[in-house]
Amino acid sequence: MPKPSKAAQLWAERSELVSTGTAAYTSVVVDHAQNATIWDVDGKEYIDFGGGIGTINVGHCHPAVTAALREQAGKLLHTSFHVCAYPGYMQVCRKLIETIPGSSKKKAILFNSGSEAVENAVKYARAYTKRKAIISFDNAFHGRTLLCLTLDGKYKPLRQGLGPFAPEVFHARFPYEYRPPKGLKAEDLTAYCLGELEKFFLTEVAAEDVAGIIVEPVQGEGGFIVPSPGFLPSLRKICDKHGIVLIIDEVQTGFGRTGRFWAMEHEGIVPDLVTVGKSLGAGMPISGVVGKAEILDSVAAGAIGGTYGGNPMSCAAALAVFDVFKKEKLVEKAGQIGAIVKKRFDSWKDRFPVVGDSRGLGAMRAIELVTDKKSKTPLPGAKVKEILHACEDQGLIVIKAGVFDNVIRTLMPLTISEKELNKGLDILEGALEEAQP
Ligand SMILES: Cc1ncc(COP(=O)(O)O)c(C=O)c1O
Known part of the structure; x- marks a missing residue:
C-alpha cells in the first residue's frame, strides 16, 4: 500500500484535533509561500488566487515585510499600547489617515x-x-x-443556532444587479433599493433612531457584488440628511484590490468612519477604524482598545506594506490584473453554460455559477466544490463566496507575475470546461 502523503497525514490530524467549525476551502497543508506561490508539505506547488482571503495583496513573505518584522522582533514585541506608546502605531495611523478621502480632521485606532x-x-x-x-x-x-454575525446578511452556516443575536440591528436591501427583483430593469435597481430604504424607515426603524449604516463598497463574502451606480452616493446623502454615521467597511476591498487604494474612491464617497484590516498587515493581524476626529473622540478615555491592538510587530509589517504599495505601484497593478481577469471571465460567460455572471472591480473579480442562464438557479455547492477541487489538483488555489456558495472569486496577490496569472486562469478555465451543470 502506498504511504499516505504528509499532507494527508496532517489533514487527518486536523480532523482529529481542530473544531469542525472552521471552514476548509481546500485540503492543502502548506509548508511555505513566496509571492503568489504556495508549496505544500510534500513539495507540491500551487498558484494562489485565494491570497489569504484578501490579506496578501503585497504577496506572501514580501522581502520588505519580512525584513521589517525581523528588525522589529529584535527591538520590541509588545507592551500594549494602553501601557506604552511607540512610534510605529502613530506612523500607521498617520499613513491610514492620509489615504482616507475627505477634508475634515481625522483620527485612527488600531485593532487585531x-x-x-x-x-x-x-x-x-x-x-x-x-x-x-x-x-x-x-x-x-x-x-x-x-x-x-448579527450584521451579516447570510444566515447559514454563519448564524444558524448561534443566537440570540445583538439587538437593534436591521438589514436593508443591497442592489444585486445579477439578481434584481423580478421584472425590474437593471437601470431601476438603485432607485428601487433607495425606495425600499425609505419604506424601511417607516416600517422597521425611524431614520432619527439610526446611529450608523455600515456598507461594503463591494460586497466580499456575499459574492463580489458591486452595488448599482449611484447607490453609495445616495447612502451618503441619506446619512447626511438624517445625521447617521456612514461606516464604509473596506476590510476586504481595501489596499488596492479594486484598482483604487480604497474601493469607495470609485464613486467619490467621503466616509464618516472606515474599517480596515486584512492586507494592511500582509498576514500579520492588524485592523483599524479611521475617520472623523469628532466621532473617534466621542467616547470616554479608556472605553475602546484591547491588549494587542496595533502591536509593534503588526505595525512594522503595515508600514512596510505602505512602502511596497508605493514602490511597486500596486494600485495600478490591480487595474492591470483586473483587465486580464475580466477579459477571460467575460469570455467564459459567453462560452460556458455554468457561468451566469462575470463581475467585479479591478482585481476583485468573480464569476457566478448557475445550472442554467435563464433561471439563474445557483449551481449546487457540491458541483462548485468539484470545480474548486479540480483546480486544486492542477495546482491552483481558488476560493468561493456568495450566499448560495456559487461564486468563484479572485484575491490573488497584486504582485503576481503575468505568467502565473495566466497559468492560474488556464487551470480554472480547464476545470470549467469539464464542469457540467
Ligand atoms: C468586509 C469584511 N469585514 C469584516 C471582515 C472580518 O474580518 P476578520 O475575519 O479579520 O475578523 C471581513 C472578513 O472577511 C470582511 O470581508
Missing part, C-alpha cells in the same frame, strides 16, 4: 481583526449619535463576533 474594527466602529457611531440602531445589508459580511 476586521471583526474587532467593525465592532468598535459601531460603538463609535452609537456614542457619537447617542442612538442605538445600526443598518447593514442583505448578503453583507462584517465578521464573526456576535455583533458582526
Whole structure:
C-alpha cells in the first residue's frame, strides 16, 4: 500500500484535533509561500488566487515585510499600547489617515481583526449619535463576533443556532444587479433599493433612531457584488440628511484590490468612519477604524482598545506594506490584473453554460455559477466544490463566496507575475470546461 502523503497525514490530524467549525476551502497543508506561490508539505506547488482571503495583496513573505518584522522582533514585541506608546502605531495611523478621502480632521485606532474594527466602529457611531440602531445589508459580511454575525446578511452556516443575536440591528436591501427583483430593469435597481430604504424607515426603524449604516463598497463574502451606480452616493446623502454615521467597511476591498487604494474612491464617497484590516498587515493581524476626529473622540478615555491592538510587530509589517504599495505601484497593478481577469471571465460567460455572471472591480473579480442562464438557479455547492477541487489538483488555489456558495472569486496577490496569472486562469478555465451543470 502506498504511504499516505504528509499532507494527508496532517489533514487527518486536523480532523482529529481542530473544531469542525472552521471552514476548509481546500485540503492543502502548506509548508511555505513566496509571492503568489504556495508549496505544500510534500513539495507540491500551487498558484494562489485565494491570497489569504484578501490579506496578501503585497504577496506572501514580501522581502520588505519580512525584513521589517525581523528588525522589529529584535527591538520590541509588545507592551500594549494602553501601557506604552511607540512610534510605529502613530506612523500607521498617520499613513491610514492620509489615504482616507475627505477634508475634515481625522483620527485612527488600531485593532487585531476586521471583526474587532467593525465592532468598535459601531460603538463609535452609537456614542457619537447617542442612538442605538445600526443598518447593514442583505448578503453583507462584517465578521464573526456576535455583533458582526448579527450584521451579516447570510444566515447559514454563519448564524444558524448561534443566537440570540445583538439587538437593534436591521438589514436593508443591497442592489444585486445579477439578481434584481423580478421584472425590474437593471437601470431601476438603485432607485428601487433607495425606495425600499425609505419604506424601511417607516416600517422597521425611524431614520432619527439610526446611529450608523455600515456598507461594503463591494460586497466580499456575499459574492463580489458591486452595488448599482449611484447607490453609495445616495447612502451618503441619506446619512447626511438624517445625521447617521456612514461606516464604509473596506476590510476586504481595501489596499488596492479594486484598482483604487480604497474601493469607495470609485464613486467619490467621503466616509464618516472606515474599517480596515486584512492586507494592511500582509498576514500579520492588524485592523483599524479611521475617520472623523469628532466621532473617534466621542467616547470616554479608556472605553475602546484591547491588549494587542496595533502591536509593534503588526505595525512594522503595515508600514512596510505602505512602502511596497508605493514602490511597486500596486494600485495600478490591480487595474492591470483586473483587465486580464475580466477579459477571460467575460469570455467564459459567453462560452460556458455554468457561468451566469462575470463581475467585479479591478482585481476583485468573480464569476457566478448557475445550472442554467435563464433561471439563474445557483449551481449546487457540491458541483462548485468539484470545480474548486479540480483546480486544486492542477495546482491552483481558488476560493468561493456568495450566499448560495456559487461564486468563484479572485484575491490573488497584486504582485503576481503575468505568467502565473495566466497559468492560474488556464487551470480554472480547464476545470470549467469539464464542469457540467
Ligand atoms: C468586509 C469584511 N469585514 C469584516 C471582515 C472580518 O474580518 P476578520 O475575519 O479579520 O475578523 C471581513 C472578513 O472577511 C470582511 O470581508
